[in-house]
Every structure is written in structure tokens, then in C-alpha cells.
Amino acid sequence: MSTSAAGPWWRSAVIYQIYPRSFADGNGDGIGDIEGIRAHLDHLSGLGVDAVWLSPWYPSPMADAGYDVADYRDIDPVFGSLAEAEELIAEAHDRGIRIIVDVVPNHCSDAHPWFQAALAGGPDAPERELFWFRPGGGPGGDRPPTEWVSQFGGGTWTRTTNPDGTPGDWYLHLFAPEQPDLNWDHPRVRAEFEDILRFWLDRGVDGIRIDSAALLMKDPALPEVVDGAPSPFVDLDAVHDVYRDWRRIADGYPGDRALIGEVWLPDRERFANYLRPDELHSAFNFDFLGCAWEAAALRRCVDDTLAAHAPVGAPATWVLSNHDVTRHVTRYGRADTTFSFATKREGVPTDLELGTVRARAAALLTLALPGAVYVYQGEELGLWEVEDIPTELRQDPMWGRSGHGRDGCRVPLPWSADAPPFGFSPDDAVRAPWLPQPAEWKDRTVRAQTGDPYSMLELYRAAIGIRRAEPGLGDGEMRWLAAPDGVLGFARGAGFACLVNLGGAPVPLPPHEARLLASGPLEGDLLPPDTAVWLRTAEDPAAGPTSAG
Numbered sequence: 001m002s003t004s005a006a007g008p009w010w011r012s013a014v015i016y017q018i019y020p021r022s023f024a025d026g027n028g029d030g031i032g033d034i035e036g037i038r039a040h041l042d043h044l045s046g047l048g049v050d051a052v053w054l055s056p057w058y059p060s061p062m063a064d065a066g067y068d069v070a071d072y073r074d075i076d077p078v079f080g081s082l083a084e085a086e087e088l089i090a091e092a093h094d095r096g097i098r099i100i101v102d103v104v105p106n107h108c109s110d111a112h113p114w115f116q117a118a119l120a121g122g123p124d125a126p127e128r129e130l131f132w133f134r135p136g137g138g139p140g141g142d143r144p145p146t147e148w149v150s151q152f153g154g155g156t157w158t159r160t161t162n163p164d165g166t167p168g169d170w171y172l173h174l175f176a177p178e179q180p181d182l183n184w185d186h187p188r189v190r191a192e193f194e195d196i197l198r199f200w201l202d203r204g205v206d207g208i209r210i211d212s213a214a215l216l217m218k219d220p221a222l223p224e225v226v227d228g229a230p231s232p233f234v235d236l237d238a239v240h241d242v243y244r245d246w247r248r249i250a251d252g253y254p255g256d257r258a259l260i261g262e263v264w265l266p267d268r269e270r271f272a273n274y275l276r277p278d279e280l281h282s283a284f285n286f287d288f289l290g291c292a293w294e295a296a297a298l299r300r301c302v303d304d305t306l307a308a309h310a311p312v313g314a315p316a317t318w319v320l321s322n323h324d325v326t327r328h329v330t331r332y333g334r335a336d337t338t339f340s341f342a343t344k345r346e347g348v349p350t351d352l353e354l355g356t357v358r359a360r361a362a363a364l365l366t367l368a369l370p371g372a373v374y375v376y377q378g379e380e381l382g383l384w385e386v387e388d389i390p391t392e393l394r395q396d397p398m399w400g401r402s403g404h405g406r407d408g409c410r411v412p413l414p415w416s417a418d419a420p421p422f423g424f425s426p427d428d429a430v431r432a433p434w435l436p437q438p439a440e441w442k443d444r445t446v447r448a449q450t451g452d453p454y455s456m457l458e459l460y461r462a463a464i465g466i467r468r469a470e471p472g473l474g475d476g477e478m479r480w481l482a483a484p485d486g487v488l489g490f491a492r493g494a495g496f497a498c499l500v501n502l503g504g505a506p507v508p509l510p511p512h513e514a515r516l517l518a519s520g521p522l523e524g525d526l527l528p529p530d531t532a533v534w535l536r537t538a539e540d541p542a543a544g545p546t547s548a549g
């Protein structure tokens, strides 16, 4: 588990995202938990992943599935206990799997003791300084301080009631009202989170995923959002001081502890600023996640990604799905294969068979690109977005506020058996899974796919296995190869090439010594549309222009 010649682990890792509610339920209450994760570590070892990122597991009223944290130093009883978390960390380490926990610094839960004290203490409570409390506008203060729009839709301010029952000040929440934003200008907030980082680093975690990392600082003048003007709450320069402090803390620990930012920013240079050598180690590449399944767009995205990362010396990351976005099997089966929250819709017609074929090719593409790769639980099973969840069962706060939700990518995993709960919960479970699983997932269980050479699961196992053994993969350089229109071809290291056909017709394979792995059947020496192949080549195949990186 130490740094290898190829550099620290986070530069090349395959990182598996566990969404604890939906991974595996050990105690039969229909909700995933730590017991369930510990019981399925074999799945992670068998897949060959280097690390696991766990979405929040802290005590929480679950207004936003745990991204509303009431206590950053404990585990919610629905997931287990701190002792179990410590055992999980140790057991994962025994298997050579690193652990990344999710820290949510932009906001806490409205049940957090600080916020409760801020409410109970009335307008003069010192805890109000830890948040963004402001008087309302207009006569009687009944208008919110600004017209900002919440990331979940609706406004960003909620009015409080004073302890004497009179209408009081408003507080800021960029997300749900149950997620009050913290005031990062306050030294107590900074000190508290530094201590929280140490709490988890002391427990041996290898990385911290930082939620909403670009949103922490606010312009205290609270101006309105104006097109073309700097945002009053996205990507303020002062946020970088926070991460410089955090980097010093992470660097003070033995081993390679990584800070990984959730940074959604359209400007790649501003994005790369978070990855300067004294700030975060890594961040999610959402441009790639949102990119169309189209050769020219993907190539541009890869080039732009590598060009943005090169000056700061950070590795790129490649992400196809996570717990917030439409699963890519569904996206890639639609006429419009891009993703953005602004255009996110449910029920758009999709061809799941086509989406699956493309998702298989996308797996080989991402696992061959330079840098680290994220795998969202269930993508290795080829799960699709569940878009017919009855309204009354929906849990995501986004659903009521914006007309679309994220429950469809959070449906509990199918492990075994022919009918729900598909081994997600034990046979004697007292409750059904917290979201209903489609009956069609009987063919997508881990058990059904194991040993089937054509399954998504065996493709991921094979690809990650080759990636581990192949010195040219992971961090490093890539070279574009000359390829027909609509085809992406690139070489890694000495003697490895990846080809992806995004065009409409089969294309001939370039000269090669052996086929290592293909995402689908080849037609003789032809690579069919929406298919990718990994080839063993002579050391110096015909090179096209070299990519930055």
C-alpha cells in the first residue's frame, strides 16, 4: 500500500463509489449498511479496485440522503457504528483496498447542534455567526435577502421564527432548507473542519472526498447573481486558502492521503486551480461525464482535460456516473447522450441495448485513458436509470423542487436470486429495499453475471485486471493514433493501444500482435460500431499528433 515507482496511488487508482444506502443491507431493514459492505468486500477484491469512496455515513436526518450531516465524527445508526466503520477500514486495508470518506463542508444539517443553538438562542445567539443569517427585505422583512436559486431549485433562504414566536431572520441554504450553509469566514468553522479531517485521517482513511468544494466562500455583500459577473457563491478565490490549509494537514500524515474535490466548473483553468501542488490532489472530471458519445467531442474533451491538468501536474480523472446523475447506460441509449443538470429529464426515450453496448465500450475507453477512474456502484453490473419509481416512494429533495430527481440511479444493487430484493437484504428481512428494484434486474445480479464471459461484470473484472498488470496504463502519457473518422485510437506505454469505434460502420483494426480485450464481438479483423478493443501492438505504432499530458 505504499507509493510505487508509478507514483502515489491516487494518480492511477480505480476508485469504486459505494452509496451506502444502496450497496448491501446486512440487518434486513431495507437500507444498506456497513455490515452489508463488510459482507461484500470479496466483490470489490474480485473487481480489482484500488480504493472505495463512501458517500456520507454520518448521523443525519437524511433530508438529502446523508449530505445533511448532524455529527461529522460518528456513524448514523441506520448504517452501523463507529466501531464497525473502523473495522471496515481495517478489513479493506487488509485486502489492499484504500478508503475515502466524504466530508461535507459547505453546509451541515439543520439538526446539527450549532444550527439548533443558533435557532434556540434567537437573533443574538453567537452560533448565528457560524451560518448566514440575515434580515429579510421589504416591509416586515418578509422578502428573502437575495433571489439566488438553490442547486435543488427554489430559493436559497428560509425564514426563521424567533423564540418568542415572531417572524425572524432568514438563513442561507444553497441546497435544501435542511442544509444551512456554514460561514467559512468564521475561524471556528475552519478549526472545526480541520479537526474533522484529523478525526478521519487518524482513523486511517486514505482520502477525503470534498462535497461541493467550490461553494464554501460567499461574497459577504450578498449581491444578486448577474449573467457575466462573478458568482457571489461559486468559486471565490478565497476558497483556495482553505484547501492550502487542508493540504498541509493531509501532508502531515504518513502514507499518501488524498484530497479529492467535487468541483463542477465550466472553466477548465479555474478548475485546475484547485489542483495546484499545494491544494487538492485530484478532482472529478465532470466535463467528461457530460460529454456526448461522439468521437470528435470525446477527443476534444480528452485533449482539453489533459491540457488543463498538465500545468499543475495533477492526474486527470475519468467519471461516467455517480449518485447524482442519470446512469450512463440510459444516457448513451438516448438521441442526446450529453448530461447536464439544466437539461436533466426523466422518461426520455432510450434504447437500453444500445446504451449497454456503448457503456461497455466506454468502460474500455475510460480504463485506458491516463489518470484515475471512478466506477459508481452498479455500473459494473450495467444497471440503468430506474425512471418509473412511483412518486410516493421518491426520496430525493430535488424531485419536489425541480421536477427531476436522483433516486433512479440510487436503487439498491442486485446481488443474487431471481426476484427482489435480489440478495440486497437477507432472506428474513423485515422491510423491502428502500427503493423498488426492477424485476428485469434478475439478469444483472452479481451472481447471474459471474462466469458469463459476455457480462458487463466480467468485462470490468477483465479490464481492471489487465489495467493492473499493464505498465502503460494509469497515470502517464498517451499518443493519439492515426484512425478513420469517427474512431478514437490511442497508444499507452510501449505496445498497448485502445481503439473505440464511434462511427456508423465497421473499421479495420490497425496492425497488432494480439487482442487483449474487446467490449463486444469483432467481425473478423473489423471493429464494429460502438465497440472498443485493447490491442498489444509493436512498440512504435503509427503515431498521430501527440496529446498534451
Ligand code: NOJ
Pocket: 064, 067, 068, 104, 175, 211, 212, 262, 323, 324
Ligand atoms: C453534491 C452531492 O454529490 C449531492 O448528492 C448532494 O446533494 C450535494 N452535493 C449537496 O451536499
Ligand code: CA
Pocket: 025, 026, 027, 028, 029, 030, 031, 032, 033, 078
Ligand atoms: Ca440495513
